[in-house]
Amino acid sequence: MGQLQLNKVQKFYGDYEVLKGVELDVRDGEFVVFVGPSGCGKSTLLRMIAGLDATSKGDIIINGVRVNDLPPVKRGIAMVFQSYALYPHMTVFENIAFPLRVERMEEEKLKAKVENAARILHLETRLQQKPGMLSGGQRQRVAIGRAIVREPKIFLFDEPLSNLDAALRADMRIELAKLHRQLKATMIYVTHDQVEAMTMADRIVVLDAGNISQTGAPLELYHKPANQFVAGFIGNPKMNFLPVTCMSASEAGATVDYRGQTATLPVKPRDGMVGKMMTLGIRPEHIQLGSGEISLTVTPSVIERLGANTVAYAALGSETENFCAMLPGSVGIRADAPVAVGINAADCHLFDAEGIAFERRVELTDIDMNLLAPATA
Incomplete structure (x- = not known):
């Protein structure tokens, strides 16, 4: 014991x-x-x-x-x-x-x-x-x-x-x-x-x-x-963080603006969040080639080809120095060549100005829910 x-x-x-x-x-x-x-x-x-x-x-x-x-x-x-x-x-x-x-x-x-x-x-x-x-x-x-x-x-x-x-x-x-x-x-x-x-x-x-x-x-x-x-520490490569503004909030979630593009993140709203600056989090493995609810054109400065995956790093102006996307290993992207990538709201996390996460309303499968509990519980 x-x-x-x-x-x-x-x-x-x-x-x-x-x-x-x-x-x-x-x-x-x-x-x-x-x-x-x-x-x-x-x-x-x-x-x-x-x-x-x-x-x-x-x-x-x-x-x-x-x-x-x-x-x-x-x-x-x-x-x-x-x-x-x-x-x-x-x-x-x-x-x-x-x-x-x-x-x-x-x-x-x-x-x-x-x-x-x-x-x-x-x-x-x-x-x-x-x-x-x-x-x-x-x-x-x-x-x-x-x-x-x-x-x-x-x-x-x-x-x-x-x-x-x-x-x-x-x-x-x-x-x-x-x-x-x-x-x-x-x-x-x-x-x-x-x-x-x-x-x-x-x-x-x-x-x-x-x-x-x-x-x-x-x-x-x-x-x-x-x-x-915790979001930035757990996960490899680490989560990307983008500055956003909360435009509105309802039972459906929080609608945020990033460079003129809006997306409604499925999070539980809080009082007083509208109009506030916040941080959107997106894991590299949840970024896709092509368009999404938020679309970006990035120019990779470094590409790591790992076989099953290709990891690309790019700068997003002064906001994010090493924005990272983990893409399929077979993608034909090159360093210094622009590529379009997309982010979907269901994959995103949202953090307030103090870095506290908003509760996500993403539905997980029964298998996922079982895995969320400690093995010895």
């Missing part, structure tokens, strides 16, 4: 407030990912849960017990670091066994635990080798094995894949997802990579400057971002 509660957790370094009253409940068996840009406080929060950094204010509760004053070894957690933190002079077996030897576990039981962890991680044939003989992915699995043998209540991962190349990162994402399903353990994972967050998490916690900006299932954050920050 691995339940975690964060109650108004704050962290100060001198007068600088790194974390600003974070509140979060993590359910038993849930895979939660902390994601956000560098400096947002995600690694600091993980270290506070682990007991490596002290809490300035607030409470950290694991399985109903306040652990603020407990040392890391008493918290029932195991942490996997970015740097692996393996002992180069020890074999894989001894690296995995190290925390058990510290506990003075009897040899027969220790051996059984190490061999079980090695079997789970496909390291059976590597137990007598030393870390220098292993690939980056194998070294990371050894670090995870050292956590598994402790049978912790909660696993903590601090950007564990950032030292791996792209192919190994993709492989390890799959391995970690399989491991979570096999162990049914509570896992909290920190990354700045929103692709890792989207592919592995039951629930994502988006941090921004020490605050939780939004929590939810990956597709909930994709389809229903609470604000412009």
Whole structure:
């Protein structure tokens, strides 16, 4: 059992407030990912849960017990670091066994635990080798094995894949997802990579400057971002933002103007929105060749041909420096040649002057609605 509660957790370094009253409940068996840009406080929060950094204010509760004053070894957690933190002079077996030897576990039981962890991680044939003989992915699995043998209540991962190349990162994402399903353990994972967050998490916690900006299932954050920050952070390539003016509002939605073109976005209206400047958001994958309810002619400055897709970047005057469209891979567009693209209102998001999203009234299928809920709910 691995339940975690964060109650108004704050962290100060001198007068600088790194974390600003974070509140979060993590359910038993849930895979939660902390994601956000560098400096947002995600690694600091993980270290506070682990007991490596002290809490300035607030409470950290694991399985109903306040652990603020407990040392890391008493918290029932195991942490996997970015740097692996393996002992180069020890074999894989001894690296995995190290925390058990510290506990003075009897040899027969220790051996059984190490061999079980090695079997789970496909390291059976590597137990007598030393870390220098292993690939980056194998070294990371050894670090995870050292956590598994402790049978912790909660696993903590601090950007564990950032030292791996792209192919190994993709492989390890799959391995970690399989491991979570096999162990049914509570896992909290920190990354700045929103692709890792989207592919592995039951629930994502988006941090921004020490605050939780939004929590939810990956597709909930994709389809229903609470604000412009989350909308721009979740999704790859990131969402485009265009300045618009609200011309009218009704039960049908909000009619906005962009460079003399109007479109009615299916959002829930608010009082006082007419005449206000707002921001329209459109994801690159929702832009189409040809016309739309809002039509644009753009001249791509950079084109990335990725096989299945072609990504084009263009400037829209002084409004958007890198307006991005993700188009089919077979399109015959060229850099510095104008191309017509279109935007449909049903695909758009709308944000007020403070960046708060308007509630969208787009109908999703039953399958989509199921995917919006966390997997362990």
